[in-house]
Amino acid sequence: MLASKRPDFRGWHESGRGPDIELLLADSSAYAHKGYISAADRQVDPKTGTIQISGLFPNPKKILRPGMFVRVRALIGMKAKALLVPQRAVIELQDKHLVAVVGADNKVSMRTVKVGERTDAEWVIEEGLKPGERVVVEGIQKVREGVTVAPTPLAEPTPAPTVRHEAK
DSSP: OOOSSOOOOTTHHHHTOOOEEEEEOTTSOBOSSOEEEEEEOSSOBTTTTBOOEEEEOOOTTOOOOTTOOOEEEEOOOOOTTOOEEEGGGEEEETTEEEEEEEOTTSBEEEEEEEEEEEETTEEEEEESOOTTOEEOOTTGGGOOTTOBOOOOOOOOOOOOOOOOOOOO
């Protein structure tokens, strides 16, 4: 994992607890209990570009086993009103990032944008695009500057199933 932003863990060592983390089991369901980061290496492994981080989770029902495959999620920051576009809508050309913007007249204009962090399958757009502007997502490799298109709304992704947690 190469992080484009360094997580801010200042102050967590005094309390003995790092930020809360969430565990996703092999079937993608969320584990019922939150854990926390208990230790983090200070150095990036030069071979893998990763940092070793350890976490602790309560395991009252003995669901978690040694060697078990899981994924871990941690919220390391939040950006209010971030402008997100699907990764597939962004063309990377040498050191530039471009999007095909569809104007009110349905004509395409290629625009350079400044991308920020990537979240799942989307880019955060820092500069070059305004909220509400339409971009080409499907068929981006076929469009050119000035071409007229017949835009259709992109179908929203199906939300992940909700897991119900019951307190005892």
